Amino acid sequence: MVFGCRSGKMYSTTPVVYLLRGNNGSVIESYDAGGIIGNATMNAAKDVFGIDDPSQGVALYRVLDGAKVKTLPVKATKTPRPQQVAFTQDSKIVVSGSDHGIIYMFERRDGSVSKLTTEGTAWVQTVTTANVDGISTIVAANSRDVGTEMSKIYIWKKQSQPLGAAEIIENDTFTLACKNWQEEVLMVKTKDKWQCLDVDMIDSFCQTSPTTAEAEAELKLNH
Template structure:
């Protein structure tokens, strides 16, 4: 039995309050994603994909039932397909599949239209979309377990077309993100490398080590920052561009009892940092001051590896 909680900003001494708990029938949760309009929640894991309307807390109809053949859902992101700006869920799976679930016009139903297996079928470790582009086609970047970063185009018919793919020397991509100029930021799981790739052909533009493994990474283009789960004492923040390679600060948590990846995110338009734990808590830090604002109680103990935020630009 898997469950996850939703918190909202509170108008009291507590910064957040628990709004609801949603329960998935079985299996573990590996990916959470909130739609761009903040209305929909996607949950992915060992039992495939499930979708909820956040306001009504009702589960939505979804045609994706291929998790047994495609593998565990490992990552997910909501894109806006043009020209209608319709919400489309794009997700990756353990056997190398990328799938798209666009919202059926006039209905709260998602119909899987396009599924594509990339390369040799290694796990899709991460994916992201270019939210700054105004083109008719949506650019998506995908990282796979065999050290490949690929850029795809999602067209208006929800079909995927390859732009380019590049194999990294030593880096297994754990997180990816687009820069404002279409370059691609890549964050390495084991070597802790932060790499910038040229957006047209994947040429390495910049590379340095964050001096730790990277359990997960999040980017704030608005603030010019990124933050990583350092898998030791918390979450470490860096500048994205041309400000040196030293950390801005580390948001320190309780010493973990085990070294496992925990997701991290910018929230409240980049004002706070939110991150998971191995003790049942979600930590909320003030980005500027570095102080712990609140520790949200998700469970009495255990791993909180998967989080999602709304309004994080």
């Protein structure tokens, strides 16, 4: 599937989703998304794809026929901006960022919502999910304008499953209880100060810092 992201337009004046043939890329079907497309995620096995509509929230559709199933509301408190969406726990949970520092977790079937909070109200654009050693994990990051405060990466792991050894650096990891998730802020020590890692810095720090590399191995964040 191909989604016209950000502007919501791709060879059309309306937001369109294209279903393409795998062997030659020809268009099998096209769907009118009915709203701006900021980001998208899909699970073909579960016959569902989700679209971030920055002005409304997460819209869920069936893959089979492109029919819209429901909208999971994420309030825009500022000028609407795209934020990433992702599925977790075998697509039972839909995860979305926001423009006010909250990560929303929706039950896909009934739309009930839980919230994970960051330290402030900064825009949370980057959201992804993973299964790390059988533990459902959500990773999110703040997005800020260039030259302003540093961005941070937040990691939540479901507490109902064994956490194991997950401290990044001893005595410099903090956790916040939020329903049944544990949050960690990924940090490394560089020279005389502590610095929050952004996504692009992780690989370079792992190559030069044994402490960070060991922490990375413990978390097994294999991208």
